[in-house]
Amino acid sequence: MKILVTGGTGYIGSHTVVELQAKGYEVIIVDNLSNSTIEVLDNIAKISGKKPLFEKFDLIDPERTAVFFKLHNDISAVIHFAAFKAVGESVELPLMYYRNNLLSLINILQGMIDNGIRDIVFSSSCTVYGQPETLPAREDTPIQKAASPYGNTKQISEEIITDTSINADIHAILLRYFNPIGAHESAVIGELPLGVPNCLMPYITQTAIGKRPFLRVWGNDYDTPDGTAIRDYIHVVDLAKAHVIAVERLTGDKGKKQVEIFNLGTGNGFSVMEVINSFEKTSGVKLNYEIKERRPGDIVKVWADTEYANAELGWKSEKTLDEMTSSAWKWEQSLAKKR
Numbered sequence: 001m002k003i004l005v006t007g008g009t010g011y012i013g014s015h016t017v018v019e020l021q022a023k024g025y026e027v028i029i030v031d032n033l034s035n036s037t038i039e040v041l042d043n044i045a046k047i048s049g050k051k052p053l054f055e056k057f058d059l060i061d062p063e064r065t066a067v068f069f070k071l072h073n074d075i076s077a078v079i080h081f082a083a084f085k086a087v088g089e090s091v092e093l094p095l096m097y098y099r100n101n102l103l104s105l106i107n108i109l110q111g112m113i114d115n116g117i118r119d120i121v122f123s124s125s126c127t128v129y130g131q132p133e134t135l136p137a138r139e140d141t142p143i144q145k146a147a148s149p150y151g152n153t154k155q156i157s158e159e160i161i162t163d164t165s166i167n168a169d170i171h172a173i174l175l176r177y178f179n180p181i182g183a184h185e186s187a188v189i190g191e192l193p194l195g196v197p198n199c200l201m202p203y204i205t206q207t208a209i210g211k212r213p214f215l216r217v218w219g220n221d222y223d224t225p226d227g228t229a230i231r232d233y234i235h236v237v238d239l240a241k242a243h244v245i246a247v248e249r250l251t252g253d254k255g256k257k258q259v260e261i262f263n264l265g266t267g268n269g270f271s272v273m274e275v276i277n278s279f280e281k282t283s284g285v286k287l288n289y290e291i292k293e294r295r296p297g298d299i300v301k302v303w304a305d306t307e308y309a310n311a312e313l314g315w316k317s318e319k320t321l322d323e324m325t326s327s328a329w330k331w332e333q334s335l336a337k338k339r
């Protein structure tokens, strides 16, 4: 089976391509390389022994996307990762986010409909839950008004897919990721944040390697056991494996509804200090950090209810926090060697 992976040279996409190839799927990637590099294709090949097919173009171009789908109407399913994802940037440049994230989705759905391609897996986010009133967050926990244009693109995308499925033969699985971190055990692929990272894990590893002077811990006066905020960090390889299962479920007609939603998390919440402690333990590096004021817009705590994904997908995250932090560190060290 041939699977289209949009955004397949990106962080989560590249790990998913490796897992798809390991299961014998043929992969074609579409990516405009706006947030990734062409070398990722060779790096994927180093792990799986096979270079995926690749086309470089911008999915917001309707004509180019239509031509692509016509040419590749033998695609069995689409995994749609391609999107911009920086929350802060989306506040500064909302139109850029709405344009990129929504038009690309619309063009893909149109291409699928025009060519009889039915199945799509979509990258959604736990950001749709905001700060839930009750924890853990279940798939039916009410969605909160989005805190950023980025978050809004995820909410609107979920609606676009759901609305489209009513009168078109589109079957979808919407995967709400919690906080993906870590890298492939080979340290050949991983997260490549451009510029100064916003997210915790790359900031920790860049500080430890000497690229940043210190980590700022945003707030230690939250209503949590150690006062720092809590998230559900999930190893990117566990996340990637869930996509293969989602594709199998869609193409094997095993879904219970035309559009299904699943949380992808571990079900465990860890505080910022717990992540730092794990990192120090697994790397043996003492991290330089300072406690700062809370970061505006941050929620206090969130973690996933994974029962539905565990039961329905037969999928469960396997990797521990220590495996996440140690693989992220191995990846940062391999990047440093290349530099």
Ligand code: NAD
Residues within 6 Å of the ligand: 006, 007, 008, 009, 010, 011, 012, 013, 030, 031, 032, 033, 034, 035, 036, 057, 058, 059, 060, 080, 081, 082, 083, 084, 085, 100, 104, 123, 124, 125, 126, 177, 178, 179, 180
């Ligand atoms: P990433 O930036 O590493 O990968 C996205 C890829 O899409 C990049 O390679 C980029 O070049 C490509 N792309 C973007 N716009 C494109 C366009 N118009 N046409 C063609 N290619 C385009 O991001 P990621 O962390 O791998 O995230 C993948 C998906 O998961 C995104 O939809 C993101 O919103 C979602 N997500 C990510 C996280 C996270 O913390 N990383 C959490 C929840 C959801």
Ligand code: WQD
Residues within 6 Å of the ligand: 085, 087, 124, 125, 126, 127, 178, 179, 180, 198, 199, 200, 201, 203, 215, 216, 217, 218, 219, 229, 230, 231, 272, 295, 298
């Ligand atoms: C985690 C914790 C910070 C950096 C973001 C997006 C969300 C989703 C996942 C895509 C928080 C603290 C961080 C630092 C710190 N992405 N922190 N110092 O904010 O949970 O979620 O990624 O859909 O939409 O908003 O992740 O990694 O930025 O922060 O103390 O330098 O680490 O305050 O408590 P977040 P994060």
